[in-house]
Structure formats: structure tokens, C-alpha cells
Amino acid sequence: MDKIKIGASDLEIARINFGGNVFGWTLDRQQSFEILDAFVGAGFNFIDTADTYSWWVNGTGGQSESIIGAWMKARGNREQVVVATKVGSETKEHPVDISKKHLLKSVDESLQRLQTDYIDLYYTHFDDGTTPVEETLSAYDEIVKAGKVRYIAASNVSPDRLTESFEVAEKNDFPKYVALQPHYNLVEREQYETEYAPLVEQYGMSVMPYFSLAAGFLTGKYRSEADLNKSVRGQGAKRYLNDKGLSVLKALDIVAARHSSQAATVALAWLLAQPAIAAPIVSATSQSQLQTLFDAPLLRLDGEDLAMLAEASR
Structure with missing residues (x-):
């Protein structure tokens, strides 16, 4: 499996990031273990979660991290996977x-649930807009130096706050963000491409889009309101x-037919x-869904494919 490095880090990842929001929500512990086994068994190694997943089930969250932690302990594979989690999101508490x-x-609580002594990639999940950037980055500096977080x-x-973060980090020799996780997909292009892509290029960040399949819409499962109950x-x-x-x-149907995909x-x-x-x-809750993810890094779209998709998504 071909791997790439995240930004200026030494973290090497295969090019699909499994979204752990389904663990403890639409997948129970045993089902989650089976999906994770299949994911890494196919050569992938990058798992994404958050301290608040899945707060909408119990009001507090933590289920996803706990399941991932239990799985890593049971499999003894912590050093073979790259784990990203997040801090800052809202819950009922x-x-x-x-x-x-x-x-x-929060970082100590995440480490405990994940049953590990370090987090590979730690995200600012949401920005409260009021905490001084310097305060947040000084906290990151402390936990990176303590070995609790790698990047x-x-x-x-x-x-604006992203730009300020890089300026403050440069001035104070604090850690810098190596990656960005934006809302970006074929039906949600404008904000990322106009506001964030220039910053990504300027600061050399890698990008891990969330809602990559637009809440499942881009699977083609939902084509009418009657389909929404699926x-x-x-x-x-x-x-x-x-x-x-x-x-x-x-357009997706046409391109998929061309490639038998x-x-x-x-x-x-x-x-x-x-x-x-x-x-x-991207997440999956079955082996068949997993295969559609596994096939993506192998599919090379040509100029005609890309032009058709770009035109349809404008």
C-alpha cells in the first residue's frame, strides 16, 4: 500500500482515513472490531475519531475512543496505526x-480511553472564537513536549484564526498545524477552495476532508425524499x-460506469x-461499503472524468 507523509510531519498514512464516528453509534463494539480488522487488513492505517464521539447517543461521548483503544490493545498494534482525535467540540455537558x-x-481523558500514551495527530475540533490563540498553542506546546501528542x-x-495560529506559532516557537480537516466534497466546494486552499498551499498543510461523501449523498443511495429513511x-x-x-x-453514474466502479x-x-x-x-458499516473505499486510491480519473465532475459540481 502506497503511503504519504502528513504535512511536515513524519506520520506516514495510506490515503483513506477511516471515520470513527460510527463506533459506538451505528456499530457496536464487536462490529467495530470487525470493520477495523478489515480496514488494516487491507493495508490502511489511518483512523480518525474525537473525544466527543458519539455524544448524541449518551450526551457525553467517548464511546469511539474507548472502542478504538480496546481494539488496539486486543490486537497489540498501536505502533502500526496512526490515530487522530480531536478536542474542543460541544456536548450537553x-x-x-x-x-x-x-x-x-481532555488530552489525558482521550489518552486513557485510547489506552495509549501518545496521540499521533490532535485536532482543534471547533474554535470557540474567544480563547486567545496563544493560550491554545501554549497548551499544545506543553503536551507535545510531554510526549502526549506528536503533531x-x-x-x-x-x-483568520488559522492564519493567526501560524503567526503566533512562528513568533513563540510553538507547534504548527500540519493538517487541516475541512468540509469538502463534490457538492461542498466553494468555501474550501476559495478560503482555505490558499492557506493550505501557503503553510504546507495536508488536507483530510470530512463529509467526503456528503452524509452518504454521493454514494447515490439518496435520490428522492423517499430514500432518506434508508x-x-x-x-x-x-x-x-x-x-x-x-x-x-x-455525472458520478456516468464516470462510475466508464470504470466499472x-x-x-x-x-x-x-x-x-x-x-x-x-x-x-469516510466511514463504513459493512464489508461491501469498505470495498468502495479501498478501491478509491486505485482509481485514476482521466481529464474527461475530472472535467465532467467539475462542471456538474459548479
Whole structure:
């Protein structure tokens, strides 16, 4: 399996990032173990989670990290996988918070649930917009120096605050974000491409898009409102049931047919063909869904494919 490095780090990853939000939600512990076994068995090694997954089940979260931690301990494979988790998200117990106090407390709780003494990639999940950037980065500096975190990254951080973070890090010799996790896919292009892509290039970040399949819409499963009840996540695809969304699905169908592939595989291959995209984040709850993910890094879209998809998604 070909691997690439994340930004300026020494973390080497295969080019699909498994989204752990399903662990403890739509997959129980045993099912999660089976999916993780299949994922790494196919040569992939990059797992994404957050301290708050899946807070919508119990109000607090922690299930996903706990399942991943139990799996790594049972398999004895901690050094073979790259684990990303996040801090700062809102739950029923606390608001969005990236203060030093919250960060130092949260990292220890994540380490305990993950049953490890280090996190490979630690994201600012959401920016509270009020904590001084210097305070957040000084906390990251402390935990990196303590060996608890290897590298830091950013997710839902505004372009201005992201730029400020690099300026403060440079001035104070704090750790710098090596990766960005934005909302980006074939039906959600504008904000990333206009506001974040220039910063990604400027600061040499790798990009791990979330909602890579637009809440499942880009699998082609949801083509009418009647289809939205096909899964517990179906309502998240409702916003794309419009002319643009259906045009994208039509283009995906055509390209998938050309390559004897699947719409989801093509949508991921399109992401992988974009500059700086390292590993799209995507989940699966079955072996058949996993195969569509595994096929994406192997699918090479040609100029005609890319032009058709670009035109449909404008």
C-alpha cells in the first residue's frame, strides 16, 4: 500500500482515513472490531475519531475512543496505526472550548480511553472564537513536549484564526498545524477552495476532508425524499436533493460506469485527485461499503472524468 507523509510531519498514512464516528453509534463494539480488522487488513492505517464521539447517543461521548483503544490493545498494534482525535467540540455537558484548562484535561481523558500514551495527530475540533490563540498553542506546546501528542492539526477554525495560529506559532516557537480537516466534497466546494486552499498551499498543510461523501449523498443511495429513511443518517443528505446535487449524481453514474466502479469510489477518487488532499475521511458499516473505499486510491480519473465532475459540481 502506497503511503504519504502528513504535512511536515513524519506520520506516514495510506490515503483513506477511516471515520470513527460510527463506533459506538451505528456499530457496536464487536462490529467495530470487525470493520477495523478489515480496514488494516487491507493495508490502511489511518483512523480518525474525537473525544466527543458519539455524544448524541449518551450526551457525553467517548464511546469511539474507548472502542478504538480496546481494539488496539486486543490486537497489540498501536505502533502500526496512526490515530487522530480531536478536542474542543460541544456536548450537553460543556460548550465549544479550546482553553488551556479544557485542553489539558481532555488530552489525558482521550489518552486513557485510547489506552495509549501518545496521540499521533490532535485536532482543534471547533474554535470557540474567544480563547486567545496563544493560550491554545501554549497548551499544545506543553503536551507535545510531554510526549502526549506528536503533531497538531485544525478542523473548524476560521481562515483568520488559522492564519493567526501560524503567526503566533512562528513568533513563540510553538507547534504548527500540519493538517487541516475541512468540509469538502463534490457538492461542498466553494468555501474550501476559495478560503482555505490558499492557506493550505501557503503553510504546507495536508488536507483530510470530512463529509467526503456528503452524509452518504454521493454514494447515490439518496435520490428522492423517499430514500432518506434508508438509514439513520439519511436526513443529513436532504439538503443535496436539488438540481445541482442530482446533476452531480448523474455525472458520478456516468464516470462510475466508464470504470466499472461505484459512485462513492469515484467521489473519493475525485477528492484524491485534488491538490493537497491526503486522505478523505469516510466511514463504513459493512464489508461491501469498505470495498468502495479501498478501491478509491486505485482509481485514476482521466481529464474527461475530472472535467465532467467539475462542471456538474459548479
